[in-house]
Amino acid sequence: MDREKIDATKYYSDVVEIMGRQGLLLGSFDAEGKANLMTIGWGAIGRIWGIPVWIVMVRPSRYTFQCIEHSGCFTVNVPQDGLESACALCGSRSGREINKFLECKLTEQRAATVLAPTVGECSVVYECQVVHSNDILPEKLSGEILTGAYVDGDYHRVYFGKILLAAAAPDAAARLRQQ
Ligand SMILES: Cc1cc2nc3c(=O)[nH]c(=O)nc-3n(C[C@H](O)[C@H](O)[C@H](O)COP(=O)(O)O)c2cc1C
Numbered sequence: 001m002d003r004e005k006i007d008a009t010k011y012y013s014d015v016v017e018i019m020g021r022q023g024l025l026l027g028s029f030d031a032e033g034k035a036n037l038m039t040i041g042w043g044a045i046g047r048i049w050g051i052p053v054w055i056v057m058v059r060p061s062r063y064t065f066q067c068i069e070h071s072g073c074f075t076v077n078v079p080q081d082g083l084e085s086a087c088a089l090c091g092s093r094s095g096r097e098i099n100k101f102l103e104c105k106l107t108e109q110r111a112a113t114v115l116a117p118t119v120g121e122c123s124v125v126y127e128c129q130v131v132h133s134n135d136i137l138p139e140k141l142s143g144e145i146l147t148g149a150y151v152d153g154d155y156h157r158v159y160f161g162k163i164l165l166a167a168a169a170p171d172a173a174a175r176l177r178q179q
Pocket of ligand 1 (some may be wrong): 022023036037038039041042043057058059061062063064065087088089091092093094095096152
């Protein structure tokens with residue numbers, strides 16, 4: 001899909017709404033160069049240190065955790081047009097066992113600015129370089145969140161990705177809103 005550069009916040013409310021409803025697709029390469037996708041439901045776009053950032057949260061148990069630790073970058077791909085089943089699969093199966101691009105019949109494309117894959121079928125894509133990461137500290141978490149989200153531990157690592165490129169297809173607004 002042809003995409004052109006956009007301001008990182010252009011589709012902010014659509015992206016946050018889709019993230020909460022079906023999830024977004026986080027792309028990364030493993031150490032062997034195999035592309036992986038993982039569905040994320042938690043994250044934020046913002047501006048920190050004077051730069052646009054995506055903040056994503058990845059549990060250490062995910063294959064994606066190893067991938068981002070190795071590569072230091074990731075992409076965030078916004079699904080639409082009936083990609084619900086791809087989000088369900090990428091959110092329930094691990095890249096340790098399967099190639100999710102092949103399983104979901106998605107087109108793997110190389111990002112322009114980072115060593116990470118993008119999803120050809122997604123009309124909005126962000127390319128991000130990790131500039132900071134930290135771990136959720138249980139002793140600093142409210143009890144309600146601790147018992148709700150971390151029954152088994154597996155505390156997220158929080159990645160702050162500098163958005164090097166945000167790009168969208170010319171008809172992205174219509175695609176995002178027709179769901
Ligand atoms: C809607 C949805 C949202 C999710 N959000 C996250 C998330 O923000 N962080 C996370 O670590 N796992 C999240 N998951 C779970 C991972 O997507 C899932 O464990 C996935 O299989 C991990 O793939 P991987 O092992 O290839 O990295 C979510 C799953 C779904 C279905």
